[in-house]
Amino acid sequence: MALLPNLWVDKICLVQLDYGEETCASLQEGKEPAKQDAVQKMSAQMSLYFQILLFVPAIFANLLLGAWGDTRGRRAPVLAPVVGSLFMALVLMANCYWWSLPPALLLLAALPAGCTGSMMAVFSGCHAYVGAVAGRRARTLRLSVLGVAMMVCNPVGRAVALLIYDGYGYVAALGCQVGMYVVSIVYILLRLKKWPSGARAPGERESRSVCSVLSPSSLKETLRTACKKREGGVHWDVLGHIVVICLSISTLAANVLFGYLYTRKKFAWDYNTYTVWSVIDLPLSSLGVLICQPILNYYWRVEDSILALAGGISHLFYYTLVATAPRPMTSSRGALSKLVGREEQGSIFAVTGAAEALLPVVASLCLTPLYDATLDVFPGAVYGVCAALSLCVCVVLV
Template identity: 25%
Template sequence: MDERDSVAILPDDETATNGSCLGQEDAVRTTGSLRARCACKCPLPVSVEPVLFLSMFSLALQAPLSTQYLWDRISEDLGYNGSKTSDCSNSSLLPDPLQKEVETLTAHWNLYISLGGFSIGLLVVPLLGSWSDLAGRRAVLILPNLGLALQAVVYLVVMYLKLPVVYFLLGRLLSGLSGDFNAILAGCFSYIADTSDRSSRTFRVAILEACLGLSGMLASIIGGQWRRAQGYINPFWLVLATNLAAALYAYLFVCESVVPDPSAKLFTFRHYKAVWHLFSTGGSASDAGGRFHRWKLWLYTLCFFLVVTVHFGSRDLYVLYELSSPLCWGPALIGYGSAAQHLAYLTSLLGLKIMQRCLEDSWVAVVGLASNITGLVVFSIADTTGLMFTGYGLCFLFVAATPVLRSKLSKLVDPSEQGALFASVACVEGLCTLVGSGLFNSLYPATLHFMKGFPFLFAAIILLIPAGIIGTLECLDKRREHRDS
């Protein structure tokens, strides 16, 4: 028997619904004994939301600054300063070959750094996520934040000593070995699955998504202004402090949602086997739904993969697109643009709550995808600041699809399989980052000569696939329900 079979998670209606354990003595049946579900009392009315908020704040603060630092260092090495001249916004001039070289090298270095970090994270994240089913969720919240803090230290050393940008890759590798930000996502969403019931799960997941947006919006505004006033080094000290604060909060205040097993081993193939078993058989819940249930699990995972790949891949290009001609944005406008993008997390939460009153979750996701598609189409032809911000405005519901997909996947498996599921989702999310960064950072320089915004148009076309799958599955579900009744 697998060691994870000795602990069974309580059904949804027997778990806490307020986001934390609140010190109750919920019992979890084990082989021959009953043990308390929670390992400690939670002194705060929130659970993992502050951890995700702080971690995302750190990530959103450093991501645009890292790209701008790469741009400035490569420009300095090549002797390019075109973006600082008045000719940059003059669209009548021929494209500067040196600018194209800077754009290409910056995109390639973004690609190398992303590939290096997330290829390792792709192996580590499912290991940590499945292990948290036995060892507890807090470890998966603490270790990745410490890894991200170590990455910030490496970046600071590079900036202080003006080392070659290849050392950025070393920082990403160290962060990937600790699970990176995807492991934090896996731990937080697993925790919410542990502590929420089926009826409230979609909105609870959406609250976590809103935490991502709020922290990202604040970090983007602060980062753009701060970089213009004081350069790159001081903001990265805040990145380091924020990751350490998130790890400390998780250690002091987050209550365990599962009973830790002291004998749980981290380095074992059983964790990978648990993930494979879930998708090869459809899990225990597939007994009721048969083959259709297993196909739904795969199809919703495919939808999640496509949506998140587009999110991650296009996100890497916004700063490059805005830095270069004809937009030629400075740090302040880049910060405002990133803030507008993250504001959509809050508008999506509000829109999801309103649309749930009259629409099924599936149709809420389709509306969110339609919002994303229209915004991407506008980005693909944006050549003025006003048009660029119009695209950001049209994307006001673009995050509504991901909490729906996470919730639907969670509801397809038994409560005892939530950890293995979110380990799988974390693995898919790591793969999304890998594929998205590789695809879009390669596509952008390759299409500069005929359509600068083509990657955004390509992303919009991709999103038509999950929109069609989600709508079709919802129609099939309604038909089955009508036939069974």
């Protein structure tokens, strides 16, 4: 996925529009703005279609995997989306190997990953796994470490992909990704337990059949986990933190969708420069989560909602001033895990994962026309919207 924005640009410019290698290379230097805008707009549209195919099926897949995790074991919800991502990487690699294939065929790669929950299901499954085995006091800390690991691995993956891509091209880089997915699958099968210690489902739910778990009534029960009334009005806190995570995901989706296209248009960055920026930006963004959050939450017992509010405020400055800031999502996940019981960890994170799968599609549908309309006037308009969403996060938490 790290090379996908650049792959869209190259395939559309070289194959679909047939501008030629010399012309496509000159577009990165800011020459021929009309052709550059044509490539940008078509890349944004293809990215939108890819997001829809990837995340719409993932909404239902996340709910199914959440119900499965609470009743039949917590390993499968982590394993299934990794297998789907493996097939996605194989389709992308095949399209790059046969370079003359039209870029529209890249859209087929989204289907296996989407139908198994996409990476949102990996995050939800991992959070549910950790949330079920961790004690209440250490839960936010462990979820924070998990979130930081995901954030740090992103730029590491980008850097590795860039090195392989520079030396050997798309096929080798995607082949390396396939190999990593295979290693991940083997690790999950060997190391992750179906029911980790302290996370076994109650006996009456464990005996449910596969058809019962995957039935519409089971999906309804999973959705109801986030909405059912709880003592002390806790259900409002649950819904509030889900809203916070959704708003944060919307800003993240906008950055993923338009980050490379924006810097290419605004600063004439190539993929190498953008990757270097990502390698620096994401680790710095995680410092607050890695250093401050464990001290404030684990030792000083600062409430998760206050930490999430601090993340929302810093996110507001990030998108307003293009600065570096911690993300507010980790504290909200920690708070969610404490507001429900161990037997509901899979369901609550499944609902969150389904919402996270829906939000990139909504963000794509709303922000792609905005990006196209403001491309020549103010290409950073999408980041203004992200700043406004971060302000909404602060309002919800207050």
